[in-house]
Amino acid sequence: GSISRKHEVRILDQMLEKDSYKKMLKTVLNENPDVIGVSPYTKDIHSTRELLMRLTKVIPDVKIVVGGVQITLMPKETFQYFWDYIDFGFVGESEVAFSKFIDALNVGVGSEALEEFKNLVWKKNGQIMVNERERPEHLDKIPFPRWELMDPRKYPMSPHGAFYKQHPFAPLITSRGCPFGCTFCAAAAVSGKKVRYRSLDNIFEEIKLLQKKFSVREIHIEDDNFSINKNRAIEFSERMLKENLGITWCFPNGLRLDSLDLLSLELMNKAGCHSVNVG
Incomplete structure (x- = not known):
């Protein structure tokens, strides 16, 4: 983009x-x-x-x-x-x-x-x-992907992860970076240990674009560590409920189990989240 x-x-x-x-x-x-x-x-x-x-x-x-x-x-x-x-x-x-x-x-x-x-x-x-490496600090300034070049409607039922509820679906990244150094994961090496976030307005603008132009009905969140900021995860879920888009969502890339609690999971599920991988 x-x-x-x-x-x-x-x-x-x-x-x-x-x-x-x-x-x-x-x-x-x-x-x-x-x-x-x-x-x-x-x-x-x-x-x-x-x-x-x-x-x-x-x-x-x-x-x-x-x-x-x-x-x-x-x-x-x-x-x-x-x-x-x-x-x-x-x-x-x-x-x-x-x-x-x-x-x-x-x-x-x-x-x-x-x-x-x-x-x-x-x-x-x-x-x-x-050369010296840099990472974008303000993710909202990065244009959305050129979705017309990779139309979600043309892709098979589950390109990443084994579970989905609705099709077509699209991958979405709402944050980058992870402070942890798990031996099985390259997230910190690729995106750094500082977590950078997109605003909710920016995220939902893209979700609505995907829904309007490409009939997307489900979002697969591919963040390195979406749930590390529990308040933000709650705000995202509340925003999803408020928008009432009929969108389901899941986490094929995984969440840290120790960053989850029952109340947050119940809210996420109410807002349309149907499955999470954990690690």
Whole structure:
């Protein structure tokens, strides 16, 4: 959503489209993009490198950028793994930085200027450079996702989590960051230990947009730790009751069990929450 509308953007989601390499390459050739971005998880890096190897053969001048969790946690190692097939990487929450970077690529950018882009990973004289990282402090300033590029109505019944009550549904992030350091979770490493919040007005504006334009009937909250602020969880539930949108909601990404109590859970359930994963 942060990328300027002057740039034409298309998303090829292989979890949805399940194209063969051959079909995907044909699509990319037809589009003839200036920049290709990929966001592989650790389990996907081998197949992603194979794909990028094929892409660079058929579109040698395209700029290829890697983002996501894997490169965020291991920037130099991941960049080295993709060395022959990528130009840049971005770590962490890079909506703002990546948008500025795309604008700069449009007019040309030299190596001195590359040092100024936050969150950027790049090559300089055969060395891997990892720029200073920043995280957006005021989440309300970040534009909503370009939902028209990933219409919730087209997605399968349960892309994340095994349970739902209504379809179509959409993922939603209302806060970022988690102060804890659970060994099974990368949230603090990716989004930091300081929790940053969207305002309720901003959240419900997006929910209403999803409901009006895409007939969304359920929200899957993907926060790192939604319930850490109990008062905010209560305020969210009360707002959901007040808005009376007929929306159900759940937590496939999980909540901390020690941050919950019976009264809060009863209010959440009354407001439409039907299931939580805990950890």
